[in-house]
Structure formats: C-alpha cells, structure tokens
Amino acid sequence: MKLEPVIGLEIHVQLKTKSKMFCGCSNRGEFEAPNATICPVCTGQPGVLPVINKEAIKMGVLASLALNCKINEHSKFDRKHYFYPDLPKGYQISQFDLPVGEKGFLEIDVPTKEGIRTARVGITRLHMEEDAAKNTHSDDKTATLVDYNRGGTPLAEIVSEPDIKSPQEAKIFLQELRKIMRYLGVSDADMEKGQLRCDANISMREYVEGAAPDENWAIQLNPKTEIKNINSFRAVERALEYEIARQTKHWEETGSPNTVQATRGWDDTKGVTTEQRTKEGSSDYRYFPEPDLPPMELVEIRDKQKEMLPELPRARKYRFMDQYGFSMADAEILTDDPYKAEYTERALSELVSWLLSLPEIEGTETEIWDNYGEKMAKLYSGWFINKLGGIMAQNAIDIRILKITPENFAEFITLVYENKISGPNALKLLELMIGAGGDPSQLLDEHDLGAMKEDKDEMDKIIEKVINEHQVAVSDYKAGKQTAIMFLIGQVMKESKGKANPETAKEMLIEKLEK
Structure with a gap:
C-alpha cells in the first residue's frame, strides 16, 4: 500500500506596528525589561476597553492582497476562550467567521528531477489577533515566569489549505511567505526572534494509483496531527519527515490511520515529536463576537492598499531572469531580500548606462544588453553573491549599512570587466571598499592595485x-x-x-x- 502525506500550515506573523493591537503600549517590548511595556488593557484588568489599531488592520489587508485573498468588506473580532497563564483575560481577541481575508493562494517554485515545478497552495484565510504573553520555565521545572511585554502584539495568522505534498514544499512555502512579508514591510519575519511562527498539520492517506492528481487530492482526509515548537525552516522539514515516518509505521502496524486529532511538540535536539494533548476543535474555544469592539468596514482600506502593493519577490525573480539574464539560482538569491534586490536594481542601472556610454558599442539598450548582458550578469552575481556576500556574512554586515554604494559596486564591476584589475587584487580592492567605502578607481590608484599594462x-x-x-x-x-x-x-x-x-x-x- 502506497501512502502520501497531506500537509497544511498555520503561520503567525508578528506585525511591526509602533503600538500593540488594542492599546497604546509600545510594540518593541522584546528590547525592554520584562513587563515594562504593559498597561491595564493588554494585561486584562477589569473595566478597560480595547481600541483597534488601524495600522495593523492595514497591514493585514495588504498581506491578504499579496496572498491573492478576497477581502471581506465587513469583518469583526471574536473572543477565543481558553485558560493559560500567558492569557490574562481568559480569552484571546481573534477572528472567527469573518476574517480580514480568505480564499487566496500562493504559488511557489519546487525543484524536481525534471526541473522546476510550480505548485499552487491555497490560503484558507488570514485573520487578525493579539499575541499571548511569553512563558519562561525554570530549569528545575518548579516555576514559570510570565513576561507580558509580548501580550497584545498584533498578529496575522495565515492558514493554508492542505495542498502541500511534501516537507520540502512546506519549507519552500514558508520561505516564500517570509519574503513576501518583508517585501510588504509588515514584518521582519525572523523565526529566531519569534516574529514568524509555524505549526504544521499533517495526516497520511492511501494513494490511489491512476487517479488524476486533483481527483486524488479530493479524497476524504484522515484525522490530522498538529506539530508545534517549530522554530526554523529546517525544523519544519525535519519535523514533517519524522511525522511521515511515524504515521506510516502506525498505519502499517495497525492497518489504519490515526483516529484522533492530536497535538505533538517537536524536539529539535532529539529529532522527534512527542505527544502533548488531544487536538481541540473550534467548539472547544466557545467563540462569540467581541462585544467591546465595533465591526469593521474594509472597502476603503482594501482599495487604498491595492495601490500600495509592491512587486512581489517571485515576480521580481522572474523579471531579473528575463530582463538581466540571471540564472534562476542567482535571481533567487538576489531577490531573497528587498534591500538586496533594490541594491541590485540600482547597480545594474549603472552598468546598463555604462555600457551605453562606450563609444565602441552600438545599438539600442535592448540590443546592447542582449549582446553583453549575460557576461555582465554573471560577473555581477559572482562578485556580489560569492565574494561580497561571503565577506559580509563573515563580518555580520547587513546590506542596509554596507559602505559600498550600488554605484560604487557597479564601477568596481566595470574595472573587473575591462581587466583593469586582476582577480586577487580585485578581492583586495573589495575588502578596502567594505572597510572605508569610497570610489574604487581612486582606491585602485592609491593602493597600486591596477593590472599590469600589456608589457x-x-x-x-x-x-x-x-x-x-x-x-x-x-x-x-x-x-x-x-x-x-x-x-x-x-x-x-x-x-x-x-x-x-x-x-x-x-x-x-x-x-x-x-x-
């Protein structure tokens, strides 16, 4: 019997607003002492009323549009009830039946033996909610400390359809989602800092030989297992691989799939999942409309946010390939980060202008780039990704504080292109530029790094x-x-x-x- 996994993801994205979701407290509590950025509202004191953060709603709508979601013109908040020390009110303000966005999709590029396959993963919904506080357990397990700085932080929860077919796809989906959040400027989406958190849902089912993919995918789903405590892209892949093996073994030994929905935690050190509790259903949370907050009319926000949508990372990647001649692998790296992509745009604009200015080169801009662009693109990506990127990684330099301007880096590339400097000396020049910035031609002369004249x-x-x-x-x-x-x-x-x-x-x- 052949089995196949059915995977869906639930992702929480911390939005980088100035204040929290329903109060005026700073949303920068991670940089403050414990319980320093709190107030009666975000700690659930009696007699206080929440107020909706409009900027957070705008960000949620923008993210929904980027994920091709339908924006609900009428939306509202609901109370989600459960008891836990990090939830002082005894309920979380979330959304139930009228989320900000729903019925969207995200397309991703999945490597296969035959090449690149485009996979479309449905987005069930994007809804807004407040984050819970942060629990820290003592080493001896005798006490739990609660820091309410995080409580009330605006969250966008993104729920995918169970369209993901492998652990690799799950990782790629999550990486693409992080890129989008960064391009939109709604979140830094750093998993290590908890700004992007992921729970994975997985079940197994029998593969029907000969069935069309869509037909097979519509077969009844079995009870799922939710995996929590996943804190890296690699952990998503590893946790799902382990769970596939565990559930497959269970099916083979018992002759049937899991019969009860359950929640398991991922232990990254041991590389296993461990049972935590039986999985709750929506009825367990006793949702009802939040009486202290008015419903939201989102038509005006939706229309304005449509105009704010930037070029998204996947579209930019394909444009870099078509316009500049980069390989898919290089374009993927160059568009991974919006600041890196913008740096590349500015540098390449300079390189195109430089090529057009050369008296020995004739033709239109398109013709010139068609003839010389491939060499220039390879030269740029080689030096930017491998050499400059390596030095930056080694010295923990973010591109936003890099002393080399895109214009100066473009000039550096022209020096290499024209063989005015050899490879080893070009690397020395690059290191000088990283240290002090400045004009590469001037540094070339000052440090006598130029190539030998043809003697x-x-x-x-x-x-x-x-x-x-x-x-x-x-x-x-x-x-x-x-x-x-x-x-x-x-x-x-x-x-x-x-x-x-x-x-x-x-x-x-x-x-x-x-x-």
Whole structure:
C-alpha cells in the first residue's frame, strides 16, 4: 500500500506596528525589561476597553492582497476562550467567521528531477489577533515566569489549505511567505526572534494509483496531527519527515490511520515529536463576537492598499531572469531580500548606462544588453553573491549599512570587466571598499592595485624567472599533470604582485613550456 502525506500550515506573523493591537503600549517590548511595556488593557484588568489599531488592520489587508485573498468588506473580532497563564483575560481577541481575508493562494517554485515545478497552495484565510504573553520555565521545572511585554502584539495568522505534498514544499512555502512579508514591510519575519511562527498539520492517506492528481487530492482526509515548537525552516522539514515516518509505521502496524486529532511538540535536539494533548476543535474555544469592539468596514482600506502593493519577490525573480539574464539560482538569491534586490536594481542601472556610454558599442539598450548582458550578469552575481556576500556574512554586515554604494559596486564591476584589475587584487580592492567605502578607481590608484599594462617584455622576464625557479612543477606539467600549470600561474601572480592577467599568464606559460 502506497501512502502520501497531506500537509497544511498555520503561520503567525508578528506585525511591526509602533503600538500593540488594542492599546497604546509600545510594540518593541522584546528590547525592554520584562513587563515594562504593559498597561491595564493588554494585561486584562477589569473595566478597560480595547481600541483597534488601524495600522495593523492595514497591514493585514495588504498581506491578504499579496496572498491573492478576497477581502471581506465587513469583518469583526471574536473572543477565543481558553485558560493559560500567558492569557490574562481568559480569552484571546481573534477572528472567527469573518476574517480580514480568505480564499487566496500562493504559488511557489519546487525543484524536481525534471526541473522546476510550480505548485499552487491555497490560503484558507488570514485573520487578525493579539499575541499571548511569553512563558519562561525554570530549569528545575518548579516555576514559570510570565513576561507580558509580548501580550497584545498584533498578529496575522495565515492558514493554508492542505495542498502541500511534501516537507520540502512546506519549507519552500514558508520561505516564500517570509519574503513576501518583508517585501510588504509588515514584518521582519525572523523565526529566531519569534516574529514568524509555524505549526504544521499533517495526516497520511492511501494513494490511489491512476487517479488524476486533483481527483486524488479530493479524497476524504484522515484525522490530522498538529506539530508545534517549530522554530526554523529546517525544523519544519525535519519535523514533517519524522511525522511521515511515524504515521506510516502506525498505519502499517495497525492497518489504519490515526483516529484522533492530536497535538505533538517537536524536539529539535532529539529529532522527534512527542505527544502533548488531544487536538481541540473550534467548539472547544466557545467563540462569540467581541462585544467591546465595533465591526469593521474594509472597502476603503482594501482599495487604498491595492495601490500600495509592491512587486512581489517571485515576480521580481522572474523579471531579473528575463530582463538581466540571471540564472534562476542567482535571481533567487538576489531577490531573497528587498534591500538586496533594490541594491541590485540600482547597480545594474549603472552598468546598463555604462555600457551605453562606450563609444565602441552600438545599438539600442535592448540590443546592447542582449549582446553583453549575460557576461555582465554573471560577473555581477559572482562578485556580489560569492565574494561580497561571503565577506559580509563573515563580518555580520547587513546590506542596509554596507559602505559600498550600488554605484560604487557597479564601477568596481566595470574595472573587473575591462581587466583593469586582476582577480586577487580585485578581492583586495573589495575588502578596502567594505572597510572605508569610497570610489574604487581612486582606491585602485592609491593602493597600486591596477593590472599590469600589456608589457610583453616585462611579462617575459617574470615567466622566465618562474620557470627557472620551479623546475619540479615544469617537469610535472611536461609529464602530463595539468594541475602544475595552476601552480605556475600562481607564482606569476605572486611575482607580479597580483597585477598580471591570469589568462595572459597561462597562455604565455603554455607557449614557453611546449616549445
């Protein structure tokens, strides 16, 4: 019997408003002492009334539109009842039957053996609610400390349809969702800081051989297991992989799927899920309309937020591929972050202008980029992603505080493109620019990093010296060891203080060695 997983996700996104969802307390409590950003409203004191944060609603509507949701013109808040120490009122203000947005979808690109497959995952709803406080348990398990700074933080809860077909798809879906939230500016969506939290729902069912995918996907679902305590993209994938194996084993041993909905917690250290409790249903929460808040009319907000929608990451990725000639892998990295994508746009605009200004290059902008753009795009992505990105990661430098402007980085790329600087010295120049910023051409002259002028006599002297001083490598090359040539090129670069053109050095070495 062949089984297949049925996966859906519930994602909580912390919105980065200035104040909390229903009171005027700062929404920056994570940077303050415990219980410093609280008031009678967010701690549930008697006799106080909540007030809706309009900015949070705007963000929720914008996120719903980005997820292709239908915006409910009439929406309202509801009380969701449950008892827990982090919920001082004994209920959470959430939304039940009239969420801000519903019936949307998100398309993602899933790698397969055959190439890239586009998967469409339905979005059941996006609703607004307040976050709970934060519990911290003592090491000896004898006490629990409660910090109410987080209580009342605006949340957008996004619920997917059970359309996800693998742990890999679940991870990609979550990563794409994070990109969208960042592009919209509604959340930093950092999982490590709890700004993006995910619960995964999974069940198994029998795969019907020969059924069309849509037909098979419509088969009755079995009771699901909800997995909590997932705090990274990798953990989402690992937790689902473990749960697939566990539920498959249960089915094979008992001859039937799970019969009761349950909640399990993910233990990232042990790599297992453990049972926590039987899963609640909506009736357990005793929802009813929030009497202290008026219903919301969202038509005006919806229409205004439609005009605020930016180009979203997936669309930008495909535009980068079509317009600039980047590979999908490079375009994925360059558009992963809105600031990185904007940096690239500005740098490439400079590079296009530079190409157009060259007297020896003729044609329209499109023709010129068609002829020279692929080389320029490869050069840019290689230096930006691998070299600059590596140095930034090593030194924990965010692109928003990078001292190299997009215009200066574009000029740096032109120096490499025209062979005015060799690879090793280009890396030195890049490190200088990261440290101090500034004009790359000026730094090139100040630190004498420019490539050697085409002086054949000078290169001949260097080549002869290297050959005479490294006879073992010369013998190795003549014996058929091609790697020896790389050693000799390295010695030429060393003798020239990094100024020689490696390609020229290779050609001259081979010419002399094969005489």
